[in-house]
Amino acid sequence: MPVSPMDIERRIKALRGQARQEVQGAPYAVYALLDPGSPDEPFEPGPFNGTPFYVGQTCEIETRITCHLRSPQHLTAEPALVHRHIAWLFAIGRLPRLAILETVQTRSQSLMAELRWGQHMLRAGFELANNSPDFARLMTAAELELWLDYRRSNMQANDAVREGVAIVHTCTCGHGDRWIDPADHALCRSKRLRLTRIAAETQQCPRCGNTCEWRLDDWDLLTAQWSLPPM
Numbered sequence: 001m002p003v004s005p006m007d008i009e010r011r012i013k014a015l016r017g018q019a020r021q022e023v024q025g026a027p028y029a030v031y032a033l034l035d036p037g038s039p040d041e042p043f044e045p046g047p048f049n050g051t052p053f054y055v056g057q058t059c060e061i062e063t064r065i066t067c068h069l070r071s072p073q074h075l076t077a078e079p080a081l082v083h084r085h086i087a088w089l090f091a092i093g094r095l096p097r098l099a100i101l102e103t104v105q106t107r108s109q110s111l112m113a114e115l116r117w118g119q120h121m122l123r124a125g126f127e128l129a130n131n132s133p134d135f136a137r138l139m140t141a142a143e144l145e146l147w148l149d150y151r152r153s154n155m156q157a158n159d160a161v162r163e164g165v166a167i168v169h170t171c172t173c174g175h176g177d178r179w180i181d182p183a184d185h186a187l188c189r190s191k192r193l194r195l196t197r198i199a200a201e202t203q204q205c206p207r208c209g210n211t212c213e214w215r216l217d218d219w220d221l222l223t224a225q226w227s228l229p230p231m
C-alpha cells in the first residue's frame with residue numbers, strides 16, 4: 001500500500017531530528033539514503049539499517065532531506081533519478097531511512113568524501129540512483145585533480161571563504177596574475193553567490209580588457225609562495 005503524505009511528513013520530521021543529532025552542527029555532511037526493504041523481502045544484513053540507494057553531500061542536511069522526501073510527491077516532467085526512485089518506494093509503501101556517513105569542515109573535503117563513499121557503495125554492489133557517473137570511474141591522480149577543480153568551481157562564496165580559496169585570473173596576453181578574494185564579494189551578496197559568478201564578473205583584465213583564464217588556488221599557498229606583506 002502506498003505511504004500517505006502524513007506518513008511522509010512524519011518521516012521527514014524523524015530524519016531531520018536524526019540528522020541534527022548526528023551531524024552536531026558540522027558545516028558539511030555526507031549521507032546515504034536507505035531502502036528499508038519490506039517484511040517479506042528484508043534488506044541484506046550489513047553496516048547500514050537498510051540498502052543504500054543514494055549518496056550525497058550538503059551544507060544544509062535538514063533542508064536536503066525535506067527536499068528528497070517532498071519532491072517525489074510532485075514529479076516534474078524530467079525528475080532526478082533519485083526522486084523517481086523515492087516515488088517508487090512511496091508507491092510500494094516504503095519510507096527511506098538515513099545514514100550520516102561522515103561530517104567534514106570544508107566543501108572540498110565534502111566533495112571528496114562523497115566521491116569516496118559513492119565509489120565504495122558501488123564496489124560493495126549497491127545500485128545507486130545518483131546521476132553522477134563519477135562514482136563509477138576509477139580516476140588517476142590528474143583526473144581527480146581536474147574533477148575536484150571542476151566541482152569546486154561551482155561552490156558558493158561562503159564555502160570558499162571557509163576554506164581559504166582564491167580565484168586567480170591569468171591574462172592571455174601576459175599581464176600579471178590577479179587574485180580575487182571571494183570574501184570581498186561574499187558580504188552583502190546573496191548567500192547562494194557562486195564562485196563561477198564572481199569569476200565571470202572579474203574576468204576582464206583591467207589593463208587590456210581581454211577575458212582572463214581563471215582557476216582556484218589556496219590563499220595560504222599563494223601568499224606563502226610570494227611572501228607578500230600581510231594584507
Ligand SMILES: [Zn+2]
Nearest residue numbers: 171175205208
Ligand atoms: Zn591583460
